[in-house]
Every structure is written in C-alpha cells, then in structure tokens.
Amino acid sequence: IEFYAPQARPVIEEAVAQAIAIGQSWDLELPFIQKDGTEIWVRALGEAEFEKDKPVRLVGAFQDITARRLAEAALVVSESQFRGSFEAASHGIALVSVHGTFLKVNQSLCKLLGYSEAELLVTDFQTITHPDDLALDLHHIEELLQGVVETYEMEKRYFHKGGRTIWAQLNVSLVRAVDETPVHFVSQIQDITDRKNLTARLQTLL
Numbered sequence: 267i268e269f270y271a272p273q274a275r276p277v278i279e280e281a282v283a284q285a286i287a288i289g290q291s292w293d294l295e296l297p298f299i300q301k302d303g304t305e306i307w308v309r310a311l312g313e314a315e316f317e318k319d320k321p322v323r324l325v326g327a328f329q330d331i332t333a334r335r336l337a338e339a340a341l342v343v344s345e346s347q348f349r350g351s352f353e354a355a356s357h358g359i360a361l362v363s364v365h366g367t368f369l370k371v372n373q374s375l376c377k378l379l380g381y382s383e384a385e386l387l388v389t390d391f392q393t394i395t396h397p398d399d400l401a402l403d404l405h406h407i408e409e410l411l412q413g414v415v416e417t418y419e420m421e422k423r424y425f426h427k428g429g430r431t432i433w434a435q436l437n438v439s440l441v442r443a444v445d446e447t448p449v450h451f452v453s454q455i456q457d458i459t460d461r462k463n464l465t466a467r468l469q470t471l472l
Contacts, residue, residue: 267282269298269299270297270299271296271297271298271299274296277296278296278310282314285312285313285321285324286321289316291311291313292313293309293310294309294311295307295308295309295331296308296310298328306330306332307330307331307332307334307335308329308331309328310327310328311329312324312327313326353373355374355454356374357374357454357456358371358374358375358376358378358379358434358453358455358457359371359374359375359452359453359454359455360375360386360452360453361451361452362390362391362452363450364411364448364450364451365390366390367389367390368387368391369387369450370387371387375455378434378455378457379394379427379432380427381394391453392404394425395423395425396422396423396424396425396431398423399422399423402420403420403422403436406420410439410440411440411448416439417437417438417439419438421433421434421435421436421458422434422436432457433458433462433463434455434456434457434459435456436454436455437453437454437455438451438453439452
C-alpha cells in the first residue's frame with residue numbers, strides 16, 4: 267500500500283478489502299510513488315486467491331500509464347483553450363464535416379448569418395452558399411482532401427436567413443486523424459460585405 271501516493275491509499279485499501287471479503291477483483295488507475303520519490307500513474311489490476319473459501323494471497327499486475335495520462339491532461343487543457351478562443355472570437359468559426367454539414371458553430375457566425383446554432387447544425391454550407399461561388403469552394407475542398415493544399419482562402423457569398431446576400435472572407439483548413447484520415451474542416455468566416463459594397467460603388471464612379 268505504501269507504494270501508492272497518499273491520496274490513492276484509501277482507494278486501494280478499499281479494493282483489497284472487497285477482494286478479500288467477497289472476491290471482487292479491481293482494475294484501477296492510481297498515482298504511484300517510485301523509489302526516487304517521483305510520482306507516476308499506473309493501471310493496477312488485482313484479485314484475491316482463495317483456498318477452501320479462505321483468501322490466501324493477493325495477485326496483481328501493474329502497467330505504467332503515465333504518458334497516456336499526461337497526454338489526456340494536455341488534451342483537456344488544449345480543448346479548454348480552444349473552446350475559449352472559439353466562443354470569444356469576433357469572427358465566425360465553424361467545424362464542418364467532410365460532407366459539408368455544420369458540426370459546431372460559434373455565436374459570431376450565428377450573428378453573421380442570422381441563423382441560430384440549432385438551425386445551422388441541421389444544414390450544410392452548400393445550402394447557404396451562393397451558387398456562383400459553390401463550384402470554386404468545392405474545388406478547393408477537394409484539393410484539401412487530396413492533400414494538394416493545407417489551407418485555402420477565398421471570398422464568397424452566403425445567403426443570410428433574412429434573404430439578403432453577404433460577402434465573407436473564408437479561410438479553411440483540414441484536421442486529420444493520426445492515420446491521416448480527414449476528420450473535419452475548420453472554417454473561419456469574416457464579414458466583408460461593407461468593403462465589397464464600397465468597392466463596387468467606387469468602380470461605378472471610375
């Protein structure tokens with residue numbers, strides 16, 4: 267028991283007591299203290315062996331899972347930071363499936379397009395993209411999926427829920443799994459309608 271970190275000892279003591287009392291095995295992840303005093307994480311498995319219905323010994327096995335626990339902790343921090351940045355961003359951000367459906371959207375994007383989060387999550391970007399811009403958008407997506415490019419930018423038009431057309435600067439990157447399988451797109455969308463309208467007015471004066 268003394269090999270475990272102090273906060274883990276009540277847990278393993280209870281597991282051993284249950285094993286001796288009712289033959290219940292244990293499979294726990296607990297902090298462990300090495301000889302030099304450093305703390306690691308182990309997966310501890312064990313059970314009591316009985317002879318004539320009496321416990322005679324404990325049998326256990328240990329697996330060092332420190333690297334996995336550290337990776338999980340780092341992922342939690344990373345995801346927390348991402349969620350904070352995602353929601354606080356002043357421009358629209360969306361996670362989009364490889365088929366085009368919205369998986370997650372921030373409130374800036376909802377405000378930009380006039381749709382609620384629930385409404386966007388049951389549609390896809392193709393539906394709200396101006397048809398004159400869709401072919402080029404899909405071409406860029408295919409290049410991403412094939413690994414020709416790592417990201418792309420373009421100016422495109424979206425249909426606002428209110429019926430008007432808005433211009434946006436779109437930046438898209440692709441997230442891949444460890445085995446390189448495409449997981450989802452990360453799209454950043456910024457409203458440039460005012461700039462485009464101003465440019466168009468200036469051109470009419472030239």
